[in-house]
Every structure is written in C-alpha cells, then in structure tokens.
Amino acid sequence: MEKAKRFTIRRVLLAAAYLAIFCSAEILLFNGKWFYKTLNDYSGAVSRGDQLAARDYLQNLQYFYELNKKLHPLGLDGIISESFFKDAQNYQSAYDYLTGNYEKVIKDLQGKEGYWAPYMRANAKWRLAQGIFDGSLNKSKDKKTIMDEKKQAIEMIVMTKDDYERAIKNDSGLTLPPKWNYDMSTDPSAIARALAPKPIKVRSRLGEGGNKGNNPGDRDGDAPGKGTLDLDKKGGNKPGPSPNPGAKREG
Numbered sequence: 210m211e212k213a214k215r216f217t218i219r220r221v222l223l224a225a226a227y228l229a230i231f232c233s234a235e236i237l238l239f240n241g242k243w244f245y246k247t248l249n250d251y252s253g254a255v256s257r258g259d260q261l262a263a264r265d266y267l268q269n270l271q272y273f274y275e276l277n278k279k280l281h282p283l284g285l286d287g288i289i290s291e292s293f294f295k296d297a298q299n300y301q302s303a304y305d306y307l308t309g310n311y312e313k314v315i316k317d318l319q320g321k322e323g324y325w326a327p328y329m330r331a332n333a334k335w336r337l338a339q340g341i342f343d344g345s346l347n348k349s350k351d352k353k354t355i356m357d358e359k360k361q362a363i364e365m366i367v368m369t370k371d372d373y374e375r376a377i378k379n380d381s382g383l384t385l386p387p388k389w390n391y392d393m394s395t396d397p398s399a400i401a402r403a404l405a406p407k408p409i410k411v412r413s414r415l416g417e418g419g420n421k422g423n424n425p426g427d428r429d430g431d432a433p434g435k436g437t438l439d440l441d442k443k444g445g446n447k448p449g450p451s452p453n454p455g456a457k458r459e460g
Contacts, residue, residue: 244270244273247266247269247270247273248270248300250262250266250269251263251266251267251269251270251300254266255303255304255307258307260304260307260308263303263304263307264304267300267301267304270297270300273294274294274297296323296325298317298318298321298326299318299323299325299326299329301317302314302317302318302326302329303325303329305317306329306332306333309336311333311334311336311337312333312337314329314330314333315330315333315334315337318330318333322375322379323379324376324379324380324381324387325376327372327373327375327376327379328372328373328376328386328387330372331369331372331373331376331390331394332390334365334366334368334369334372335366335369335390335403337365338361338362338363338365338366338404339362339403339404341358341361341362341365342358342359342362342363342404343406344358345358345359345362346406362404363400363404366394366400366403366404367394367395367400369390369394370391370394370395373387373388373390373391373394374391377391
C-alpha cells in the first residue's frame with residue numbers, strides 16, 4: 210500500500226495563503242489600534258486649539274491613508290476605507306476650522322450629511338458672518354455698504370439653522386450644542402448679541418502652579434468622532450453659536 214504524501218504543492222500553497230491571510234489580519238488589527246490612538250491624539254490637539262500638534266497628527270493620519278492604497282490590488286482598500294476612513298474629510302475640515310479657513314470648510318463639506326459635517330459647516334458660516342459684520346463697522350465705508358454687509362451677515366446666520374437641524378437629527382448622543390446653536394440662529398436678539406462688538410479681555414497670568422493631570426496635553430480628544438467642536442477656543446473670539454455649557458470640555 211502506497212504511503213500518502215504529507216506534503217504536496219496544493220497543501221503548501223493553501224498553507225501559504227492561510228498564513229498570508231492571518232498575517233494581514235494581524236497587521237490590520239495592529240494598525241487599526243495605532244490609527245485610533247493617532248486619531249485620539251489629533252482630536253485632543255484640536256480640542257486644545259493646538260494648531261501645530263493638530264497639523265502633525267493630521268500628517269500621521271495620512272500615513273494610514275497611504276498604507277490603505279497598497280491594498281487596492283487585492284480589492285480591500287474600499288472595505289478598509291468604509292470601516293476606518295469614512296470620516297476622513299471631517300478630520301481635515303476640523304483642522305481647517307481650527308486655522309480659520311472657514312470658506313474651505315464650507316466648500317469641502319458642501320452636501321455632506323451626518324452629524325459633524327453640517328455642524329462644522331454651520332459653525333464656519335457663523336464665523337464668516339461675524340467677520341463680515343466686523344468689517345461693516347469700518348467707519349470709512351458709506352452707509353449703504355455698511356447696511357448691506359450687516360444684512361448679509363444676519364442672513365448668513367439665519368441660514369445656518371438648516372444645517373443645525375440636520376446635525377440635531379443625526380446626533381445620536383443628543384448633545385446640547387447643536388440645539389443651543391439652532392435656537393441662537395432663530396432668535397434675532399441672540400444674533401444681535403453675538404454680532405455686537407465685545408470688549409477686549411485682559412488676561413493676567415498669576416503664577417505657574419498646577420497639579421499633576423492639569424496639563425492640557427493630558428486631555429483626550431473631542432474632535433469629530435467624539436464630543437463637540439467648540440466655536441470659541443481662540444482667545445478674543447466673540448461668542449458665536451454657543452459651545453456646550455456645562456460640558457467638561459468642547460472639542
């Protein structure tokens with residue numbers, strides 16, 4: 210009786226295929242872990258208003274996007290993108306918002322749905338409206354120009370209610386900021402208060418101090434994907450649509 214062969218070309222190929230699949234799965238899980246860690250670090254930088262750190266972490270996120278492109282020959286890049294990178298535009302727009310590039314935020318998120326896209330889009334329109342209104346206060350302009358710019362700013366703010374409404378409908382966490390901002394965009398007196406010039410606040414630093422854990426760098430992230438995006442992180446900004454009062458931190 211002929212003894213069965215333990216090793217055949219077919220078995221070797223099957224073993225190699227299984228090994229490749231298991232190794233790919235292990236690498237994917239490992240990279241997924243570091244992707245979410247990088248995303249959390251990026252969110253923390255956005256929450257703190259740290260533009261330099263946010264820029265660096267955003268570049269680190271790009272590494273994962275480029276890595277995913279290598280899976281295209283296997284037809285797996287689409288699956289990974291849907292699982293990990295479907296909110297990639299929101300991450301970029303959060304950085305653009307942080308750096309004051311509000312027009313780019315509105316353009317890139319145009320037509321996007323969900324929670325973060327309409328919420329950031331509306332916030333960016335608020336900021337642009339505040340800039341237009343500030344420009345209308347230039348006394349060197351004629352009265353008609355001043356009135357037209359003020360009207361444009363108010364109309365832009367009123368239109369944000371539609372985006373805030375979309376955010377509310379997609380807010381699984383039932384958070385306060387989109388509701389608060391929606392109410393502001395429909396209240397003429399609240400709009401007037403938000404657009405009115407505010408006195409400059411003088412801030413004095415009274416010593417270093419601080420206990421362990423009070424370093425802003427210890428905070429986790431609350432940018433898109435977690436928490437809310439604060440409209441008033443930068444010192445000196447006028448109160449626009451209100452961030453979440455009472456929340457432990459805005460993102």
